[in-house]
Amino acid sequence: MSLPITCLVIDDDEDDQEFFLLALRKMRSPLTCQFANDGQEALEKLKKDTNFSPNYIFLDLNMPGMSGKQCLTEIKKIAHLQHTPVFIYSTSSDSRDIAETRRLGADEFITKPTQVNLLTDQLSKLFMTY
Template sequence: MKQKIFKHILLADDDLDDCDFFSEVFTEKFPEVKLSVSNNGEALITLLEGPPKPEADLIFLDLNMPILSGAECLRKIRSSPELKSHIIIIFTTSSNPSDIQKMYAMGANYFITKPVSYQDLIQLIDKAMHLVSDNNAEQPSFENFYIKI
């Protein structure tokens, strides 16, 4: 299977500190990848619907955001013929099993609980990028949906 090469990643997260840490990881580990950040769900949908339309290879999506929640964004993306093929990783503080099951059922590709340490964040993002690269847009089995260190 051909590995996916990433050119553009979107992060939708309203926590500015988390956005900064996430950006630092990308600068350090994936300097060749463009990272765009939206601080609420509505801004993400507006960015995806363009113009201009950034061709995003992957979206990291927080669940708890203002204006449109991550779940509302996921629903909009998966119901849109133009947007539904985007690869989406839920990136949230939640580790609630019902949130994990709900996001799987709604069609997210993977689920990550935000770690407390920067080193763990590096490991999780690196693992997620490799999983998506290896599997492309395939949703894994539920047992492999929740990415952990």
């Protein structure tokens, strides 16, 4: 892996952002991570900067303003992101949320774990698969 992997995490909770970053740092791989605090901020960044094309997008469902489902729908409309995997990263484990986000184009659904090592393991598997 010569180029760093770039992740965009869209999550309004700063603690969850820090938790995600801790998990990435444990991976010992060339990774960079950018954050957006809500769906609108993420969409503005993704639409304005066509050179910014993250390798992976992690999207929380429950955010103020624009929901994760609405944001996912809009991300899927952006041409330069058509092949970018989008993973739902949420506290929800509701089967209806999982089914609906899959229907909307999410590649995977990750229920936020409570331990950094668990998230690190999940991320490692995702990066090897996608």
